[in-house]
Every structure is written in structure tokens, then in C-alpha cells.
Amino acid sequence: MANHHGDDGPASVSRRRFLGATASTAALPLMASTAALPLMGGAAAAEVALLAAAPNLSPPDLQAPVDMRLSINGSPHRLGLDVRTTLLDALREHIGLTGSKKGCDHGQCGACTVHVDGRRTLACLTLAVAVQGREVTTIEGLARADAPLHPMQQAFVDHDAFQCGYCTPGQIMSAIGCVKEGHADNDDAIREYMSGNLCRCAAYPNIVAAVRQAKTRMEG
């Protein structure tokens, strides 16, 4: 993970561009599998909307895909998605931003934490259709690929505030909220206001240290 976080060079750029460029076509290989599984018709309906050139695939007997306009990390996205699609699934499965993680998918672990209009929000407990007109920021949007890391990202690297790294994007998004809300004055406050983000590796002491460091730099 340390390498990954430290890698803000060309590799990251190309990866992001690649993901951005292929997001709309990523649905193609999925079609075969979803078409073979009628029970997954809801998911398939979303891809159908993106593939107007596939008239032989009639939408399943569910509500038609909904035309959505989302603003993610400053970029506009127009998608045709099943109305049930959560913001998390829209980000990961349809826009190609897989930094936000799916842990429990029930609002208990915090791995999916993103910012909506600057406030930390659980992407798994938010419908994509409900955040139209709002600005969504994900871990990918914290720092430009050719710029230094966000102070919170750097602090997590400096303090080795993770082991497996799966909860890290959510921890970092939540930690930024924690500092901006003014809840990082002492370790107890940090622990309380980071309590929605679970870490199975129990890197908590290092996470608290990272938040302390980043607070100084963010407010300095």
C-alpha cells in the first residue's frame, strides 16, 4: 500500500485515464453474464441503456433505466442506471472509480465513505439518483495525479496507518471530515468521530496518529 500511495507519477495518470475512457464500455463484457441470469435483470437494465445499439436485448420486466447526471470529482457523468443503483455501485461498476470500497454494503463499516457537497457520506446508503445536482468527491478526487498527495493521504503513508488497505480510502475520506468538522482536537475526539470506520487489521493507533499529523498540516 505504501508504494501505491506514493505512486502519484505517470502510472496513476494512465490508470485513471484508462478507467475514465473505458467506463462507458465496461458494461460490454458484463452483458453476456447478466443476460444469462434473468434474476439479475435489474443490473442488466442499466447496461442496456448504455447500449442503445443492442435492440435485440429488450429491457427486463422492471422499471426502465433512469437517466442520471452526476458530478464526480468535478467531472460530469451521464448514466442510464437502474433506479436502485447505490452511489457506491454507480462509482465502482459504472464509472470505474473503484477507490471507494464495498465492505459491508449496509452502512456499518465505512469503507465506502465519500464526500457529498463536502460532507462525509456512506455511498452504499445513498442512491445515485438522489445525489444529482450535488458534488461527489471520492478518494480519487483528493489530489491530482501530477500533484502531491492530500495531507491526509500523506499522513496515512507516513504513519503506516493500514495493513491490508481495504478500509483506507474510507478512513481517509472520513478523517478529512473529522478534521474539517473540528473533531480532531484530541485522541478521544478522533476515536469517537472516526468510529464509523472499521479496520479489521486494527491499525487504529496509527490512524489516530495520522489524523493528528494531517490536522496540523491541513490547518497550518
Place this chain on the structure above:
Amino acid sequence: MYAFNYHRPASLAEASAVLVANADAKFMAGGQTLLPAMKLRLANPSDLVDLVALRAELSGIRREGDRVVIGAMTRHGEIATSDVLLAAIPALAGMAAIVGDPAVRSRGTMGGSLANNDPAADYPAAALALGATIVTDRREIAADHYFLGLFETALEEGEIITAIAWPIPKRAGYEKFRNPASRYAMVGVFVAERADGAVRVTVTGAGASGVFRATDFETALTADFSSAALAGVAASPEGLNTDIHADAEYRAHLVGVMARRAVAAATA
């Protein structure tokens, strides 16, 4: 999650009409309880009526004389940090500050929580203790007549909470024993001495039928509003929940502990 029709009405009348026309429709405020329930297929609304477009109209916190009026779509995070509320009813602001976790508090709303009336939710205890008034699109309901049981309220078909009016008490305190994972109240006790001197002690998270008044505690505190006055008062385990987290006896014990701490907080 089962499929549903999504609505985003721009007016209260329009929102209410969708519910009246569709028996299985549901309002969604912040969605922090409803969406998990839908994911688990415990809730299966035919139509989801997202009230987000009414947020500007239905949110905000303002003092009106001897009460504080909070818009139904006001989020827990906004309530917890409201200067108006921190000055007038700090116990209520403090309650909002420990609802769920910070991310939940940035979407979940007071009106949504009261409409849902989860037996372990926090606000019902405050509403019943302080004598809040639930204001809807068609009438005002006193808290005493609002909570009817587990997830049951006096709200009628298509009725929407627009605001909650909170009388400012002389003093009040809330303490909850949190489930460390869900942050719901295993037992939460709200104590209040109202402006007219009446004392209320209410309990959430423990009752098998939702929020209730602990009248023995009220009697003791009416005579002497101090935690010492509760020394010999015990709650009965009868009618309390037993689940994997705590049995009825333990919850009854916690009612006493939380009540004494809440009084201490109120008199601090």
C-alpha cells in the same frame, strides 16, 4: 433490494398524493434506516418518494419564544452543531451528536427518525420527555399521543412531518448505553424538568413496545431532582426486550444507571 418507482416531488401536496395513490409507497428523508431495510428486503416499497427536493422548505432550526422549532428534514449533524439549540436545549443537541456515526448524521434527519419510530431510536425519548409537538402537513400531534408502538405512530396515510417543536425545559439530560457496533441505544434515558416544573423520565431501546415513561423515577425526581433521589428506585424487567445484546434484567439495571447519569448531566 426490490425495484421501485422513484419520485422526487417538489411540493408537500405532490408528495402526499403519491402515498395516497400507492398503498405500498414510502417516504424517504435521509434514507439511513430505510435503505438498509430495503437492501435486506425487510422493506419493499412499490414507490419511493424522495423528499430531498423539499429540504430547503423543511429544514432549519429557529427559536420561537419558549420553544425551538426544527424542520423535519434537518440532519442530525446540523442539529448537533446548532448554536441555537446548544444554547436552548443542549441535551437535545447532545443526543443528535451520538446518533449513529458521523456519516449517518450527515444524511439522517430528525423527521425521518421520528416517522420511523424505531424502538431503539434516540429522539422518541426526547420528544416524550420534553413534550414535543409533531407538526405535519395537516395538523399538530402531541408527543404523548404520537408514539403507538414498534415502528407505529399516529401518522396517517400520506401524512408528512414538516417540523418538530421542542419546548425549552428548565434542565434536561440524556444518557445512552450504546450498542458498540450499531450505536443504537441498548438503553437510553432522557430526564427533563419542564418549564412548568413537571418531571419526565423516558426510556428508549429497552421497551418491547418502544419508548415509554419511567413513572417511578419521575415520582422520585419530582420530590428531589438529584441522582441521589434515584438511589432506591429500580426499573422492572417486565415488558423489556431480551436479545443477543442484553436480557431484560440487564436492561432494567441499565435504566437505573442511565437515569442517574442523565440526572447528573442535567444538574451539572
